[in-house]
Amino acid sequence: MAELTKELSQVKGDKPADPGKDVRVHPNPEPPGKRPLDVPTGTPTVIVDDLHIVYRVYGAASDSEKGNAVNALTRLLKRQGRPQMKEVHAVKGVTFVAYHGDAIGIVGRNGSGKSTLLRAIAGLLPPHEGAVYTDGQPSLLGVNAALMRELTGERNIVLGCYAMGMTPNEVKEKYQEIVDFSGIDEFVQLPMSTYSSGMGARLRFAISSAKTHDVLLIDEALATGDREFRKKSEERIRQIRESAGTVFLVAHDLRVIEETCNRVIWLHKGKIKMDGDPKEVISAYNKG
Numbered sequence: 001m002a003e004l005t006k007e008l009s010q011v012k013g014d015k016p017a018d019p020g021k022d023v024r025v026h027p028n029p030e031p032p033g034k035r036p037l038d039v040p041t042g043t044p045t046v047i048v049d050d051l052h053i054v055y056r057v058y059g060a061a062s063d064s065e066k067g068n069a070v071n072a073l074t075r076l077l078k079r080q081g082r083p084q085m086k087e088v089h090a091v092k093g094v095t096f097v098a099y100h101g102d103a104i105g106i107v108g109r110n111g112s113g114k115s116t117l118l119r120a121i122a123g124l125l126p127p128h129e130g131a132v133y134t135d136g137q138p139s140l141l142g143v144n145a146a147l148m149r150e151l152t153g154e155r156n157i158v159l160g161c162y163a164m165g166m167t168p169n170e171v172k173e174k175y176q177e178i179v180d181f182s183g184i185d186e187f188v189q190l191p192m193s194t195y196s197s198g199m200g201a202r203l204r205f206a207i208s209s210a211k212t213h214d215v216l217l218i219d220e221a222l223a224t225g226d227r228e229f230r231k232k233s234e235e236r237i238r239q240i241r242e243s244a245g246t247v248f249l250v251a252h253d254l255r256v257i258e259e260t261c262n263r264v265i266w267l268h269k270g271k272i273k274m275d276g277d278p279k280e281v282i283s284a285y286n287k288g
């Protein structure tokens with residue numbers, strides 16, 4: 001594992017991975033050709049090693065410290081500062097390895113740390129402890145292609161593609177495909193502020209998935225589309241996997257996860273409760 005982690009780029013971390021640590025590895029893939037899509041190719045793309053993410057909320061006061069005149073005066077007399085910082089330990093020692101060709105669904109109740117984990121893999125949140133190593137650039141859907149409400153769909157497509165590193169020729173080639181995939185039709189000429197939330201989400205997905213990603217992180221984007229769009233998105237995710245990318249998908253709709261993913265991680269209160277076959281994990285999650 002130590003050699004493996006050395007080869008991959010470390011996204012962020014206070015301390016390097018402990019080579020002696022027992023890192024959970026997804027079961028060894030079968031030989032290629034047996035189950036081409038359900039089996040990853042065996043090369044790790046993301047290693048999450050004993051990851052802890054802590055949010056610091058400044059000025060967060062407990063009920064007894066809440067801002068009223070009496071409390072403010074008491075603090076003044078006791079020469080105390082503002083109410084103290086509060087820490088939210090959102091991800092607590094998560095460890096796993098993702099491979100080329102993996103589509104990993106992340107399930108868990110509200111507040112279990114799913115979005116936080118995706119943001120940490122994308123390198124947007126620094127680990128408090130532990131580390132994330134990635135092979136290639138992870139792209140978090142909707143952030144890397146941050147769209148601007150006051151600009152038309154057309155301008156957003158062009159800017160979003162440039163933001164993902166496409167050349168002007170690639171943008172020209174992809175433009176119509178993105179419009180068609182998103183299904184926003186003539187709305188492409190209007191500012192995004194006139195779009196429904198579903199239309200906005202579809203356009204974001206169409207832009208972000210127009211490029212081949214090494215690691216694509218999708219947070220709930222498919223939930224807003226209708227049935228037809230969901231089918232198209234699932235097909236697009238299959239293509240990304242076929243081109244040996246890795247997809248992470250957070251969705252509350254467990255059907256989407258079961259139909260799209262070859263592996264599911266169940267997060268509970270910031271920790272991995274289960275990691276494995278989608279049917280088994282979802283069945284346990286539904287019971288638990």
Ligand SMILES: Nc1ncnc2c1ncn2[C@@H]1O[C@H](COP(=O)(O)OP(=O)(O)OP(=O)(O)O)[C@@H](O)[C@H]1O
Pocket residue numbers: 055056057088089090108109110111112113114115116117
């Ligand atoms: N910016 C933030 N500042 C402070 N605490 C946060 C912040 N974002 C999330 N949290 C807290 O971190 C924990 C995990 O939140 P997170 O959004 O990752 O959960 P989730 O599983 O994605 O939830 P949901 O299913 O509701 O989207 C929660 O306790 C949440 O309140």
